[in-house]
Amino acid sequence: MKKILTITIALLLGITLNAQKLKHDGGFVRHDGSTVVQPGVSYSTEFQAVIDEWTSLGYVAGADTLAQYDNMLTRILDTCNVDAFWFFAVTNNDNGEALVEWINPGVDDATAVNTITFTKYEGVASNGTDSYIDLNYNASSDATYYSLNSGTVGWYVRTNINDASYDLGARDGSNYLRANINTGGDFIITMNSDGSMADTSPGAGMWIVTRTASDAYQFWVDNVSIATDTDATTGIPNLDLYLGTYNLYGSPSGYDTNQFSALIICEELSDQQRAEVDDAIRDMMTYLGKAV
Numbered sequence: 001m002k003k004i005l006t007i008t009i010a011l012l013l014g015i016t017l018n019a020q021k022l023k024h025d026g027g028f029v030r031h032d033g034s035t036v037v038q039p040g041v042s043y044s045t046e047f048q049a050v051i052d053e054w055t056s057l058g059y060v061a062g063a064d065t066l067a068q069y070d071n072m073l074t075r076i077l078d079t080c081n082v083d084a085f086w087f088f089a090v091t092n093n094d095n096g097e098a099l100v101e102w103i104n105p106g107v108d109d110a111t112a113v114n115t116i117t118f119t120k121y122e123g124v125a126s127n128g129t130d131s132y133i134d135l136n137y138n139a140s141s142d143a144t145y146y147s148l149n150s151g152t153v154g155w156y157v158r159t160n161i162n163d164a165s166y167d168l169g170a171r172d173g174s175n176y177l178r179a180n181i182n183t184g185g186d187f188i189i190t191m192n193s194d195g196s197m198a199d200t201s202p203g204a205g206m207w208i209v210t211r212t213a214s215d216a217y218q219f220w221v222d223n224v225s226i227a228t229d230t231d232a233t234t235g236i237p238n239l240d241l242y243l244g245t246y247n248l249y250g251s252p253s254g255y256d257t258n259q260f261s262a263l264i265i266c267e268e269l270s271d272q273q274r275a276e277v278d279d280a281i282r283d284m285m286t287y288l289g290k291a292v
Contacts, residue, residue: 046077053105054097057095072281083137084104086135086263111136116132122259124260132255148192151266152208152211154263154264156281157258160258171239172237175234176193176237177192187226197231207219210274220274220278262281
């Protein structure tokens with residue numbers, strides 16, 4: 001009797017293990033091809049909220065990848081106060097999974113207008129003609145930590161095309177928050193003012209602009225200082241920020257096809273904070289094998 005019971009249990013275990021073959025990223029594959037996170041794995045409260053929103057949209061990732069996402073988010077939140085954070089370089093975007101906002105998921109998620117281009121583990125881009133992403137975030141009315149004379153906007157861009165169109169931004173009267181690369185290869189960045197800093201574009205990577213005073217802001221790429229400027233603040237545009245274009249008085253103006261992997265809006269960053277945020281996002285892109 002014991003021998004029969006032992007054989008039966010062994011057979012059942014064999015069937016179960018064959019039905020759930022361990023993937024390279026730590027998840028298990030069901031018969032229908034979907035993936036389930038390993039049982040017993042726990043995540044930070046903040047990232048669990050992101051997982052819950054993804055689950056409601058039908059998105060599931062392997063446990064190892066989820067742990068890396070969680071590590072990135074934890075590093076960022078341990079470093080600074082964040083208003084909004086999007087990480088677009090996920091597995092799929094069938095139901096808007098890549099557009100989930102990670103600080104208040106399910107409430108402040110971004111919206112694709114027309115058909116955007118999504119690439120697994122790389123991110124999102126406009127089609128260059130009529131599509132863009134409405135971040136559903138108004139820096140004038142939605143911010144807690146970003147303010148007129150103190151704040152940061154950072155984005156990871158995998159491509160850097162000189163097309164005279166805008167990566168992101170909004171304009172309301174003389175109040176600008178925008179960034180673009182012109183056809184000559186120069187970047188133009190304006191932050192809560194009507195003046196701009198401009199210089200030769202440094203190329204793709206982790207771009208971070210932080211305002212440190214009413215008459216001072218700085219631009220960094222991959223932890224390297226690119227430019228500083230003294231344009232005085234005039235105001236924060238009271239409009240949603242668009243990505244892949246520029247929100248000009250409520251309408252998109254100029255589309256580019258640069259590919260974006262992440263975007264953060266947060267408090268003013270010290271050099272140490274900026275370096276940690278930069279490293280956290282770039283480490284994640286390296287893990288995914290998509291760093292530039």
